[in-house]
Amino acid sequence: MSVRRAVADDAGVVAQLLYDFNQEFNESTPPVAELATRIAYLLGGKDTMILLVGDNPDGLAVLRFRDAIWTANLECYLAELYVTPTRRGNGLGRTLMEAALEEARARGAATMEIGVDEPDLIARRLYESLGFSNRASGHDGPLMYVYELDL
């Protein structure tokens, strides 16, 4: 199962996957062409890395990087993880996540964060099996919530 980094020419297929993602979960989404323009823009910058898995491709992980505050390293945020419905159950999500961790470490990130909805148990089990925790200070601290506001 090969994972590769998306390049500018992949903006269209990335946009299609992100569009399908939103459609599947009944989230509002920009049209594919608009998303493709945005993804091309982001891939041209330095803070976004997108990993693709499978031949079609069949899934993606979107990573964001920035300078950490408390150390001289980077911090990484997993913004999106998606596998096409017909290809699920074959370990593509895990393959993407293992590649994401490898890429983040190679780039010098000291932490990875993810925002996850409580009922998304398949994703949560995947993240937990890789060592992620939604409790501060490893596994012993309090639960950590995401608070959000549309401005």
Next chain:
Amino acid sequence: MSVRRAVADDAGVVAQLLYDFNQEFNESTPPVAELATRIAYLLGGKDTMILLVGDNPDGLAVLRFRDAIWTANLECYLAELYVTPTRRGNGLGRTLMEAALEEARARGAATMEIGVDEPDLIARRLYESLGFSNRASGHDGPLMYVYELDL
């Protein structure tokens, strides 16, 4: 209660506040001088804004910005919010947050996110009073967790 944006010359006082923050909550922290170097570096970049309140100053908010994925706007992350213990209960946290929201809107951010520990009720009440929610899709969706891994 005046709020101002930190500039490079404020790196030392920002570092002292961040150091005090970590000491108060028994988190490991780099020494003040090391933090000051890091803060000066971050203030020299484009993705970090630090707001200071009070004369000493007495508190700070650290904001991070990056290009959003789904829209052509920015997204904002409130990385730190701190008020000196002796100055609490005077609305400085709220003043900082109101200024943070104003600055984020002015800069073109469409969303603000915050990671908050479950027992941190004073902060959670403040964020909720400003319209933040730890439930997806406004106030009706599932709880949103932060998952984290040290790499």
